[in-house]
Structures are given as C-alpha cells and as structure tokens.
Amino acid sequence: MTEPVLIGIIGGSGLYNMPELTDVTHQPMDTPFGKPSADVVIGTLRGKRVAFLPRHGVGHVFTPSTVPYRANICALKMLGVRQIIGVSACGSLREDYAPGDIVLPDQLFDNTRGSRPRTFFDTGLVAHVSVADPFCGYLNGVTAEAVEAAGGTVHRGGTFITIEGTRFSTRAESAAFRQWGMSIIGMTTSPEAFLAREAEMCYVSMSHVTDYDVWHISEEAVTVDKVIATMRHNLSVAQGAVARVVETLDEHRDCDCHRALDNAIMTDPAVIAPEVLERMRPIVGRLFN
Numbered sequence: 577m578t579e580p581v582l583i584g585i586i587g588g589s590g591l592y593n594m595p596e597l598t599d600v601t602h603q604p605m606d607t608p609f610g611k612p613s614a615d616v617v618i619g620t621l622r623g624k625r626v627a628f629l630p631r632h633g634v635g636h637v638f639t640p641s642t643v644p645y646r647a648n649i650c651a652l653k654m655l656g657v658r659q660i661i662g663v664s665a666c667g668s669l670r671e672d673y674a675p676g677d678i679v680l681p682d683q684l685f686d687n688t689r690g691s692r693p694r695t696f697f698d699t700g701l702v703a704h705v706s707v708a709d710p711f712c713g714y715l716n717g718v719t720a721e722a723v724e725a726a727g728g729t730v731h732r733g734g735t736f737i738t739i740e741g742t743r744f745s746t747r748a749e750s751a752a753f754r755q756w757g758m759s760i761i762g763m764t765t766s767p768e769a770f771l772a773r774e775a776e777m778c779y780v781s782m783s784h785v786t787d788y789d790v791w792h793i794s795e796e797a798v799t800v801d802k803v804i805a806t807m808r809h810n811l812s813v814a815q816g817a818v819a820r821v822v823e824t825l826d827e828h829r830d831c832d833c834h835r836a837l838d839n840a841i842m843t844d845p846a847v848i849a850p851e852v853l854e855r856m857r858p859i860v861g862r863l864f865n
C-alpha cells in the first residue's frame with residue numbers, strides 16, 4: 577500500500593458489496609499473528625478510502641471462538657486504519673431494545689471462556705491497557721447520528737455481554753444476564769474491542785438487534801433463520817449508516833484511543849528481545865522508534 581487507509585469496517589459480506597463502493601481491490605495480508613479472516617477489501621466510499629474485513633471469513637467459515645481476532649486487528653493497523661466500525665448481530669436483553677433496532681453500547685462485559693487470544697502482549701513484552709470505557713465516545717456519537725440519518729432506530733448506550741458460543745443461551749443464562757444489568761448479547765465483540773484499544777484505534781460497535789434472546793417468553797426462541805432474516809432486513813440501514821459515518825467522521829482527528837499505550841508498557845525496554853519487539857512492531861512501533 578502506497579497510501580494508508582484510515583477507516584476500517586469489520587462485518588459481513590453485505591457491507592463490502594455496497595453499491596456505492598468503487599475502485600475495489602482485494603489485499604492479501606499476513607501479520608505477525610497469522611492471516612486475517614480473509615483478504616481485506618479496499619475501496620472508495622463517499623470520497624474516502626476504506627478497508628472492509630469479513631469477521632467470519634468469506635462464506636462465514638470461522639466460529640466466534642476461532643475468528644483470528646488478533647490478525648484481523650493487526651492487518652487493519654498495518655494498513656494505517658485509525659478508526660474501526662464493528663458491525664454485528666446481537667440479542668436484546670431489554671424490552672425497549674426491539675428486534676430491528678440498532679444499539680451503540682458504551683460498556684462491554686466479557687463472559688467468554690478464555691479460549692480466545694485476547695491480547696497482543698505476551699511473555700517478553702507486558703502491557704496493561706485501560707479499557708474503562710471500551711468504545712470510542714466520538715465514534716459512538718458520529719455513528720448514532722448516521723444511523724438516525726439512515727432511517728434506523730438507534731439506542732445510545734447499554735452494556736454488551738459477549739458469550740463464547742457457538743450455541744445460544746439457555747433461558748436460565750439469559751435471565752441471569754438480565755439480572756446483571758446487561759442490555760444486549762453477542763459472541764464476537766470481546767476481544768475485538770479490547771484488541772483495537774491495544775492497537776490504539778478508535779472502535780465502535782454498531783449492534784443490530786435480531787431477537788429477544790430466549791428470556792422473552794412471548795417471543796419464539798432465537799434461531800439462525802430468525803437472526804439471518806432480521807439481518808437482511810437491516811442491511812439497507814446498515815449500508816446507509818456506514819456510508820454516512822465514513823462521509824462525516826474526521827479520520828485525522830486525534831483521540832485518547834490513539835494514545836492508549838502511553839504509560840501502559842511494564843517491561844523494561846532493556847530486556848525486550850529483538851525478536852519480540854519485531855513481532856510487536858505493528859502494535860508498539862510508535863513507542864520504539
């Protein structure tokens with residue numbers, strides 16, 4: 577790449593098949609953390625270069641547990657991306673967050689089981705990054721306005737709980753999550769949002785409500801068919817909202833997200849092995865020039 581791409585979108589195939597996307601190329605990528613889910617689709621959308629990455633791969637081949645999250649985020653970072661719009665399906669744990677609505681959560685609860693690599697930092701280079709507010713406030717605001725402009729019903733705020741999957745929740749689990757104060761439920765936002773913060777990138781979750789999970793006894797239990805049907809219904813809103821976000825956001829804006837590693841590195845630079853630093857350079861290069 578001769579010119580950095582500053583905006584990244586992670587989601588399904590419907591997003592990178594947008595009619596407005598022009599000058600499309602497919603960029604194979606390799607990272608120190610392996611290959612991403614698929615080639616990155618790079619194109620021009622409303623005058624700006626954007627990078628699309630299908631989270632589950634072309635044809636949906638990766639489970640929520642096997643998505644190469646680190647490679648996906650690292651690949652976008654290597655392309656120059658500074659702001660990521662994560663688009664995903666979710667279940668609602670609140671009566672007022674109805675199927676067909678879009679939620680922009682401001683908090684995240686990781687209830688996955690530990691099988692996913694959830695940090696770039698490993699033995700040899702240790703960091704502790706603050707994720708008290710895991711989603712970018714600026715990007716949340718721009719995205720909310722874009723969803724409204726696209727004709728969608730948007731909810732600003734809420735707590736997103738990520739479960740391991742691949743199965744859906746039992747009624748007992750769903751009821752417990754509601755008692756905990758969770759708002760929506762999905763399977764992929766953790767560790768994606770946390771890795772984006774470690775990579776010093778802004779991140780927003782445009783969460784499309786597809787169902788009431790299984791707590792809502794007046795509704796049918798969630799099924800794959802139901803999820804897919806609602807997602808297809810929401811596709812035009814998602815495409816319009818993403819295009820509007822790209823058009824209106826300031827991709828050169830400086831943000832606290834872009835300085836997440838300031839004072840986060842715990843390891844003495846004198847003991848960091850050259851091979852460890854080389855592997856981590858796409859993530860920490862700003863600090864080790």
